[in-house]
Amino acid sequence: ARAFGKEVDDSGYVDICDLNGNGFVDLPDFAVLASNFGAEGAESPTLTNLDVRLQLKPVAPERLKVGDPLEISLRAIDAQSLYACAFQISYDPTKFQFLGAYEGEALRGTDPAVLHVKPEKPGLVTVLVSLIGENRGISGDCEIARLNFRLLSASGQIRLNDPALITVVGLNDGAMVRLPSHSVSLRATPERTILGQNYPNPFNPETWIPFALSSSSEVVIRIFDSAGRIIRTIDLGRREAGFYMDRGRAAYWDGRNDLGERVSSGVYFYQIRAGDFTATRRMLILK
Numbered sequence: 001a002r003a004f005g006k007e008v009d010d011s012g013y014v015d016i017c018d019l020n021g022n023g024f025v026d027l028p029d030f031a032v033l034a035s036n037f038g039a040e041g042a043e044s045p046t047l048t049n050l051d052v053r054l055q056l057k058p059v060a061p062e063r064l065k066v067g068d069p070l071e072i073s074l075r076a077i078d079a080q081s082l083y084a085c086a087f088q089i090s091y092d093p094t095k096f097q098f099l100g101a102y103e104g105e106a107l108r109g110t111d112p113a114v115l116h117v118k119p120e121k122p123g124l125v126t127v128l129v130s131l132i133g134e135n136r137g138i139s140g141d142c143e144i145a146r147l148n149f150r151l152l153s154a155s156g157q158i159r160l161n162d163p164a165l166i167t168v169v170g171l172n173d174g175a176m177v178r179l180p181s182h183s184v185s186l187r188a189t190p191e192r193t194i195l196g197q198n199y200p201n202p203f204n205p206e207t208w209i210p211f212a213l214s215s216s217s218e219v220v221i222r223i224f225d226s227a228g229r230i231i232r233t234i235d236l237g238r239r240e241a242g243f244y245m246d247r248g249r250a251a252y253w254d255g256r257n258d259l260g261e262r263v264s265s266g267v268y269f270y271q272i273r274a275g276d277f278t279a280t281r282r283m284l285i286l287k
Contacts, residue, residue: 052077052078052079052080052082052165052177052179053078053179054075054076054077054087054144054160054163054165054179055074055075055076055077055182056072056073056074056158056160056182056183056184057072057073057075057184058070058071058072058073058184058186059071059072059073059146063189063241064151064186064187064188064189065151065188065191066151066152066153066154066188067150067152068188069099069148069149069150069151070148070149070151070186071146071147071148072146072147072148072158072184073104073143073145073146073147074087074104074143074144074145074146074147074160075104075141075142075143075144076106076141076142076143076165077141078140078141079137079138079139079140079141079142079165080137081137081139082137082139082142082144082165083130083131083137084128084129084130084131084165085128085129085130085144085145085163085164085165086126086127086128086129086163086164087126087127087161087162087163087164088120088124088125088126088127088160088161088162089124089125089127089147089158089160089161090123090124090158090159090161091123091149091156091157091158091159092156092157093122093123094153095151095152095153096149096150096151096152096156096158097149097150097152098119098125098147098148098149099148099149099150100117100148101115101117101125101127101145101146101147101148102115102146103115103129103144103145103146104129104142104143104144104145105142105143106138106142106143106144107129107131107138107144107145112131112132113130113131114128114129114130114132115127115128115129115145116129127145127147129144129145151186151188153188154187154188154242154243154245155185155186155187155188155242155243156185156186157183157184158183158184158186159181159182159183160181160182160183161181162178162179162181163178163179163182164177164178164179165177165179187242187243188242188243189214189241189242190212190213190214190241190242190243191214192212192214193211193212193213193214193215193217193274193275193277194211194212194279195209195210195211195272195279195280195281196209196210196211196212196245196250197210197281198210198253198281198283201284202283202284202285202286203255203283203284203285203286204255204265204285204286204287205254205262205285205287206252206253206254206255207252207253207255207283208247208250208251208252208253209221209250209251209252209272210245210246210250210251211245211250211251211272212242212243212244212245213239213240213242213244213274214241215241215275216239216240216241217238217239217275217277218237218238218239218274219235219236219237219238219239219251219272219273219274220233220235220272220273220274221233221234221236221251221253221270221271221272222234222270222271222273223253223268223269223270224268224269224270224271225263225268226266226267226268226269231257231258231263231268232253232256232257232258233258234251234252234253236251239274251272253270255285263285264285264287265285265286266284266285267282267284268282268283268284268285269281269282269283270283
C-alpha cells in the first residue's frame, strides 16, 4: 500500500507491486491483487458500461455546530460491475479534522472487500477500495465508503480529487475510467443569533457588517446617524441559518444614504432585525 502512486524512478517504488508492468503502481495493480486474493484465477465477466458518477453526500445532523463530528457518504450512481475505486480527499486542515474511513453499505455485505486509507499530508488523504477474489462487482446506486471528519470552523469544503474506477473486466489490462473531481460544502449552524462589529472600522467609504443566524429569518439592516435618524435601509430578504461573516456573505454598506449620497464623517449606528432578534452597534466614518 505504501507503494501506491509511485513511478519507477520514485523513492518507495516497489517493482513487484507493479503487477501490469506499466511503471506506475496505481488502481489497476491494486484491483489485480484484490481480484486474485485467495484464488488461483477467475474468468472475467462481460464488460457492460462505464457510465457512472460519484457523489459526495453529507450524513450530518440538521444543525451542525463547530466541533461536531460528521460523516460524508461517497456514493456511486449508475454503477455497472464496479470492482475497485481509488480517490483522494482534500480539505483545509484548519477547517476539518480527518477521523477515518470505512467501507460503505455496498461493501459491508457477504462479499469480502478491502479498504486502505493513506494520509499523505495534512489536508490530503488517499483511499483505495476494492472487492476481493472472484466477484462480479456491484451495480446500481450504492455507497462505496464513509468518511469521518470533525468540523473545526464555521464553514469549509471537502473535495474528491480525480477519482478512478475499475470494473470486473479489464483487471489485467488496466482498463479503468477517470471521473471529474467533485466537492461538497458544509456550514455550521450558530447556537445563537448575533450582530458582529463592522469591518473595517473606522472606514472610508465602505464597510461590511457581519452577523450570524441561529434560524432562518428575514434580515433587515438599518443605518442611523448620530441624531437617531434612519439614513439607509438594507433589506437582505430571507436568509438561512448560518454564519455571514466574510465579505462574500456579510451585509455591505457603501457609505451612502437612501438617496445615493455619500454621508459625512462621524459616528453612525447600525441595527439588525432578524425575526424577533434586534441588536445595535456603533461605527465611525473618517475622511
